[in-house]
Amino acid sequence: xxxxxxxxxxxxxxxxxxxxxxxxxxxxxxxxxxxxxxxxxxxxxxxxxxxxxxxxxxxxxxxxxxxxxxxxxxxxxxxxxxxxxxxxxxxxxxxxxxxxxxxxxxxxxxxxxxxxxxxxxxxxxxxxxxxxxxxxxxxxxxxxxxxxxxxxxxxxxxxxxxxxxx
Ligand SMILES: Cc1cc2nc3c(=O)[nH]c(=O)nc-3n(C[C@H](O)[C@H](O)[C@H](O)COP(=O)(O)OP(=O)(O)OC[C@H]3O[C@@H](n4cnc5c(N)ncnc54)[C@H](O)[C@@H]3O)c2cc1C
Numbered sequence: 001x002x003x004x005x006x007x008x009x010x011x012x013x014x015x016x017x018x019x020x021x022x023x024x025x026x027x028x029x030x031x032x033x034x035x036x037x038x039x040x041x042x043x044x045x046x047x048x049x050x051x052x053x054x055x056x057x058x059x060x061x062x063x064x065x066x067x068x069x070x071x072x073x074x075x076x077x078x079x080x081x082x083x084x085x086x087x088x089x090x091x092x093x094x095x096x097x098x099x100x101x102x103x104x105x106x107x108x109x110x111x112x113x114x115x116x117x118x119x120x121x122x123x124x125x126x127x128x129x130x131x132x133x134x135x136x137x138x139x140x141x142x143x144x145x146x147x148x149x150x151x152x153x154x155x156x157x158x159x160x161x162x163x164x165x166x
Pocket of ligand 1: 010014032035037038039045048
């Protein structure tokens, strides 16, 4: 491949984002795609911008929880990048960062979320515990069985059909 510094295999979100940043840094980049851009998971996912630690990583021992928490530094960088992405790529990617909830219905689940939030706060993430009524005020469709939730204002949604192409 004459005249190419970096060959990216796969035009999903990861390949296109890497190619985009490499070009901005001055590299000559070519992307090879077997089907069509955004044909894979990147164009078919739920579009959630989720930065809280996944609860399952808190439910299976401290070693796994420590390992999961090591991603928090990357999550902080990602939040900053997502905040500026609509300015960079245009409003068509439909990024909305209006907050995300993880809910608890039992005392055991509340305890797991409290441990999760403690780790997140230690790692610099601005998550917090709220009670069931406060969660329902944010998301009125939530059941009365929800007794507490962890809330992170920086979470939200983007359009998976538009993002990779942008
Ligand atoms: C059901 C579901 C829901 C999800 N929900 C979310 C969510 O809400 N939020 C979130 O952040 N993430 C979510 N994800 C995860 C997210 O979609 C993936 O982590 C992300 O899209 C991976 O991007 P990618 O570029 O690595 O892979 P892909 O989007 O799969 O792209 C890979 C590309 O490589 C091409 N390719 C493969 N092999 C070759 C080859 N040999 N030569 C050339 N091209 C090749 C494929 O055709 C494809 O276009 C979800 C995933 C799924 C499946």
